[in-house]
Amino acid sequence: MSAVTVTVEKPAARRTSLFLRRPNLVIGGAIIAILVIIAFVSLFWTPMPPGKMQIIHKLKPPLAQGLLGTDHFGRDVLSMLMAGAWNSLSIATVAVAFGASLGTLLGVTAAARRGVFEAVAMRANDVIFAFPPILSAMMLGALLGTGRFTAIIAIAVFMVPVFSRVTVSAASQVWARDYVLAARAAGKGGVLITIEHILPNIANQIIVQVTIQLGLAILTEAGLSFLGLGMAPPAPTWGRMLADAQTYLGTAPWLAILPGLAIALTVFGFNMLGDGLRDLLDPREKGRT
Amino acid sequence: MKKRPLLDIRGLTRDYVGNALFSRPHVNRALDDLTMTVDAGTIHGIVGESGCGKSTLARIVMGLDRPTSGEVIFDGDAVFRLNDKELKRKRRDFQMVFQDPFGSLNPRHTVGRIVAEPLHVLDVRPGRAETRDKVAAMLESVGLTAAHAERHPHEFSGGQRQRIAIARALITEPKLVVADEAVSALDLSVQAQVLNLLMELREKRGVTFLFITHNLAVVDAVADMVGVMYRGRMVETGPAQEVFASPLHPYTQVLAAAEPSIEKFGRPASQQKPIAAIADIGVGCSFRNRCPIAAARCAVEQPALRTLSPGRQTACHRAEDLLPSTQPAKARRI
């Protein structure tokens, strides 16, 4: 059946229906936007300095002392959460930036130059893929000492095979298209074709993968800092707040609930954003993870 | 002295080693010692069923795939002896049109950028303004308008996209355009429009077309010369009108008989024996198992392509029996 052309809606109708037509995009985008704002704000202002201890006010429930209560050292939970937002988001973003760019580069090059390079790249992927971030963080932690830098490397290294696999399969499909043959017939080499034809046509899939990996990076960072492999104290991270809360589970349950909620909300936001972007960018791909 | 052919293909062979995951690798011979020539300013048809190697031929002529052996001499230069730089400069003279209108245009680029892409081949690339004018003129000449340059491929129908692809192929004023099934994906009425365009371009601009398709009727309507291919080999060549009027190879006959047409109602008597499931490669003529007039010799010796009458070549031991009886006796050399 020939392509069915749809008439453009009136502007007024379009604004309200954006939410109806793209719920994922709007919800996910809103959550992430709020978190990013909180993270930046926390660099300049937090209700209380995150590290300030007031032993006399320790283990106070929400609203009794500060909006969200205090922890076992009397530190203000809200301030710690805000600072934690900055740490988690920054680590995740930098890690994904490294992982995505290296992984995509590796994937695109493997797709362009088949044969030995691709085989070696895929073999290297299998090796790296055998080291979940927790394990590699343990090894690197022992080597370089735990901290922000180790967490970023551990998360980013593991992400390279993920991105290169997605990129290789997507790029190979584009290489098989006739318009790439036409480009070769126009005397263009592998690099130029990759930049002009391959990357623009796989950008959608990479963008969607970036949002999904950002969510996973947040989860992994939380796990690392829960085990004490993340940033060194006293810098507040959601993961370590959960670790500290474990011993006070009975007396101060909110200490365990609030950081977990923050993590879940952030990851939920990224995943919804990812779904929304996928539907927006590739309407045909609806329903595919 | 007869003018030098624009395209001269000698003994072209292309093997693909199927590195099957499971069984031992088997060699698939896509092209088997193919020799042919194409004269400038003609529409040279190549017809054959899928798997006969016509697309492989197209890719090798375009320098997009290397042959296992054999030569492609284009406009005096041996394409595969040129170094990269020379090949790139030579590419301005031969371009290609593809089958799938939806797969041959980059959805992310504007029509103007798509059509201008082959200009990348020129040593001295035209400036932005000059390019825009060149593209506008080319779009007009294929029946579109300059305004279309800003639009994207998804806004066009199949027929219009093929016109854009043709405009892209002609932007560097090439001598040869390889059209690989260029109209096969189009509907009847649109197909006729594009075929008319090709014929018009051949007259007005003297462009030579290597027109590859599986559809006999299309080749008969458009081509001056035609080559019939079967399992990687050229089995018959000659002026299209004559070849289809009185084919000199049993396979061409079987093809012509099998092709449904609006003049033939009801069911024709079946010309061919049932198609053997497994390919019969190896010694002898590869068509023998399906050939209505196969003889003992056909199973032993592979027939070479030979000239039976001026301008008419065929690769069949018993081609003489196919000569129409009116042919004067002396021409019937056994």
Next chain:
Amino acid sequence: MIVLLLRRLSSLLLTLLAVSALIFIVMDVLPGDPAAIMLGTSASPDTLAALRHELGLDQPLIIRYALWLGGVVTGDLGNSYTYGVPVAGLIAERLAVTLPLALFAIVLSVAIAIPLGVASAARRNSAVDYAAAFVSQLFIAVPGFWVGLLLVLVFSVSLGWMPSGGFPGWHGGFGSSLGALLLPAIALALPQAGVLTRVTRSAVLEVLNDDFVRTARAKGLPRRAALWRHAVPNALVPVVTILGLQFTFLIAGAVLVENVFNLPGLGRLAFQALTQRDIIVMQDVVLFFAALVIIMNFIVDLSYLYLDPRLRGRSR
């Protein structure tokens, strides 16, 4: 068929070798001297040197690597610096906790995800579909170890039904030990179930659009029969692929969940070895985990042969 297996097997061994080399080099570069750890800092230099010689630590890297590898192949993983007992025994003992936990989690996540995924694909854009989408999004977003904390908070701290952690060991009765693994397995299974549901849903949706499902309907099969007899079997390949990949995340999750429920599993062992600088144990456990992941991927590849006849090539 055999050639394919051998080819895959050889690439498996090659990867394992590369992984072991990588681990060994990283561990070898680690600061901290095992001998000093074992004898304490007060020991005299020459007793330290004698111990280092005894442990063979003074030999060149390649020799030590070859010795370690030789040991791994024969099952002798060397002795723990801190406990002095063979590492192999330690790993076997801890494995008895982590492996059942992991399998329990896989069974749970498959039991939840496959039916939910298929149902939501079969009845697309229905209540089931939207509910499944929301629930799976939630499961994916929630960190496994936090779920563990919440489960402990609800079931042991406030309701008191379950122990808040620890592991009675298998000899203490099958029921009680399985009970101890229930909460950790749920915590481990939920995130995986979320991912698996979404993958199953999109795989089944994609296959439902294929022509052969319509051919099945044209044969007279009702919607349900076409779904289960034709669509689902062809959707298993992408699902199994994700199952294989998830195994890696499962192990990472196990380390965390074992920490929350202080289960004496392999994850805890690796973690303790890190804090005590017990390099030999760290090496072996990480290698063991990596081997587990690679073997799991090999099994997934094998399952492709069964699931997708196209890979089997020409049956004789």
Next chain:
Amino acid sequence: MTGTPLLSVENLAVSMRLPAGGQMQILTDVGFALDAGETLGVVGESGSGKSLLSLAIMGLLPGAATATGRIMFEGRDLLALDDDTLCSVRGKRVGMIFQEPMTALNPAMTVGDQIAEGLVWHEGLSWKVARAQAVELLDQVRIADARRRAQTYPHEMSGGQRQRVGIAMALALKPALMIADEPTTALDVTVQAEVLDILDDLRREYGMALILVSHDLGVIARMCARTVVMYAGRRMEEGPTRDVLTLPLNPYSRGLLRAVPKRRTDGGKLDTIPGSVPGFARLPPGCCFSDRCPERIADCQEAEPAWAIPTAGRGVRCIRAMQEFAR
């Protein structure tokens, strides 16, 4: 038409729900009748809605489509039946063959089982008996070494062989009506000839009626006694194939026939129909072909011409054709 026809489609209309909301009318006022053992060709270019017509008869329209009108088949209106009853008709009384041999077969199920499945499902045969019959069916569609081939998988077969498996599947239960949607479009010319022969032989042997949907006028000429020409979801002309292809009444049919590529002795240009098929959302007023019709007059754009019967057995949707016929 003697007695009640096997199948009679009466003012069938199909409309699709659009993703952005709203309905789009695709098929409009489609109607024809078919006797037992008769062959009908449905010809039209892509975008004419011809495939949707065959799916409507099978009751396999995509979710977003709704059909109105009546499809009387063996005394029952298929559009009124619920899916379960339709399941007892599909495969058993109406068989269907699809266009793409590469994707129409289940890659993970042996060829024999896919043929036997219909027998097991409808007639409750044991798999053992059904598989034996499947081998017989493979023989009938002239697949060599049928017994061994039944255990192989679709990817081990060529396009032509797979299409023959499709035919075997469709006629496993000897249905009264066979619908073939572009059965040989994806095949080579010589393979197509063979498959069409097999389809014709088996149709005659079991006295089955056949609806053949195709864009290739030659295939229609070869296989079908009567033909309906479709354009933009409407029937433009109907009649015995020889008449429609030699004395077309509708200007669109004439344009289509003239566009069939053949050598022009005078070296002139090929005849074409100007413009291209408008999308269903942008149809011209009045007659759907009025924007491209060389014989257009003012009245053509006034109102959609009604379906008219110039003589018995012929039908046409064109006021000009009727005027000419009257003279």
